[in-house]
Amino acid sequence: MTRALVALLLAPATALAAADTVPRPEGWIGTTEQWARGLGIVLALLALGVLAVAWGRLRRGATPRDVIGMLLFGLAVLPVVVIFFGYTQGFTGMESVSACGGCHVMTSHVADMQDPQSESLAAAHFKNRYIRENQCYTCHSDYGLLGTVSAKMDGIGHVYHYVTGTYERPIKIRHPFSNVRCFECHAGSQKFLKSPGHPAEIQPQLASGEVSCLTCHAPAHTPKEARR
């Protein structure tokens, strides 16, 4: 019984593990995020169950006072906990490549990044696992709390433009790509510092953004035109 319950809770985790080719350590039981997701689903179902029972009892003639405990639990306590899990899953889930590629207009960018034959900068980072996961989000958001909030707000704006069709093809980045995002990983690394392409005299210009990393490392993406 316990094993069956654990298997049910871990169903999403198992599916994800099967999709990923990286071998798991012995005794793998999923990630904290996957457990949080399973727990959130269980609690949401429990809240719906409690509300259904309260509704049924009220219909059978019970007064709100008779089901006050049930109402308190189903209307206030459980939803607050479910919202908490919703935030944890929502914010992390929106950073995934599948979320970024969720709009058809972006599928060609994602396909290009995941294409081992592509020579684009995004593909180089993806196929060599320079960035292990959430590759779109990692390069297209500034680090720190403000970067996260700003990226989410931009994302909501993108959905608005996608749904209303107020965008132009081909898709272009709204602001010039900031070197700071490259520096988050590359700055200070020996490969970066000792590269003949990054002589000491040009590094202040790279740091200030006067010279863009993409001047030499473009194209970032080489998408084939996508259909809406």
Place this chain on the structure above:
Amino acid sequence: MKAVRTAIVLAAIGVLLCLFLLVKVTWYTFIAFMLVAQPLLLAAILIFAVETLRALRQKGVL
């Protein structure tokens, strides 16, 4: 009674939208969670709180 039932319906819709997000995270479920589910759940809690306070006042507890 009607207000409590309204609160239950609002909360159920809100929790259902949360459930959609937990099952599959997409921009649509995320926006539904942020812009619809949370206001609905907040409204449900407020209605429930107001009704509870009203009932307590009627009984002279408050």
